[in-house]
Amino acid sequence: NRRVAGAALGLVVVEAAQRSGSLISARLAGDMGRLVFAVPGSPLDPRAAGTNGLLKDGATLVTEASDISRAILPLTGMRTPDPPPFEDPPDFSATAPPGESDRAKVIEALGPTPVPVDEIIRHTGLHPAQVFMVLLELDLAGRLERHAGGNVSLVFGDG
Template sequence: MDDPERRARLRLARSSRIGPVTFGQLIARFGTAAAAIEAVPTLAARGGGRPPELADPRRLNDELRRVARAGARHVMIGDPDYPALLEQADAAPPVLTVRGDLSLLDRPSIAMVGARNASAAACRFARQLAHELGQAGATIVSGLARGIDTAAHHGSIDSGTVGVIACGIDIAFPPENAELQDRIGEQGLVIAEQPPGTEPLARFFPRRNRIIAGVALGTVVVEAALRSGSLITARLAAEAGREVMAVPGSPIDPRAQGCNALIREGAILIQSAADVMEQIRPIDARAVRAPASHWGAPPADDATDSDRIAITALLGPVPVPVDELIRQSGRPPAIVQTVLLELELAGRLERHAGARVSLTGP
């Protein structure tokens, strides 16, 4: 991509109501981000709402300056060095901000996640496991959170570690990990999906978790309660067809109940680095590459008013799988996706995990 197209893609990705799925569909349909930006108001009007607010070019200039000051750069989907495993995901981030060595993800990568309030024994085990996996040639990926994440990064800092954060590339969170994050940026790799200057908000952590799971061949959960973000990461890994592994713990420790539940549900029980490498060694991350046309062919025809009425009538406040809409409406998949795209740009549709959608209002 030339510089004007890269800037247009950044602007499209930073615009309101344009998430990864919508971004991909717009590029597939119009070929370039510049053409997609011009078409957005018309599509939103067909969806019955006002167009989304496109990112101000002046804000893009500010973002480019802040990224440069942080010693980072943008990587866009379709770039040769965009993480190959992540590029396969349906909702792969259109733009990543990275600081460090992206080639670390050419090696077999393993995500390690767990409790923030982890026990001392679990942190020690995570640090040792990460160290041994690094010595075996793996790259360790985690979220730079307190507890297990921090232990995993410390254990693999010298062999190769990747920190995925839920804020801007120039923000350190938690604050006590500022020095660790800086070291990872110099010796390993830090990845952020949010623009620079973005503070960590609760809704950004599940998005970060999908990146952690997406760049790795498998995810190891070391210690986790039944309702924790680590189990979200494990679920996302399973949905992506990646290995899910868990370290067993005491049944009387609430912090181990999530891991034990994963094992009961089919996750692989892990007790050593050899156990992990046995699961991921047959796969080579460098052999994985998404197809050149990541988003597929654009729809051949626009939807008609009758298509819009029929498809919208099937939607409501309860999320429904897109495949079910295609089946019940009897419309071609491209037409259904076109109507959903129009509704989302109009602010009337919300996308959920598992390729499900719902209406946001009347």
């Protein structure tokens, strides 16, 4: 227990009953100046009594991995990474709306057998936004059937 407690900057206890070896490691880690983290559990579950007790005694609450990294990063001397810059969504306004010939290409690529949308895009050579627009039009008109895995097929006749 002493080796486990001293081997890192902190110790995370995920689930521990009231008389658990994990609590011994947590106590030793605290005595060594290490951070002690605990994942809360149901107060009705005896397997969580130890971790909930650690939280009452001042352990750091953990609900996701970032809780741990936020607490440990300052101890390492490393800088907290900046969040990735916000990226604007793609601008599809430059993509021309599908014309009749585009619609014909998509319909020609469809049949009664389900086909992946990616295959329609490759087969027609159209911009994905144009293909999706034609598929939406067909879907709204009741002429398209959607299948598992992103596959689509053309509906023939009155259904």
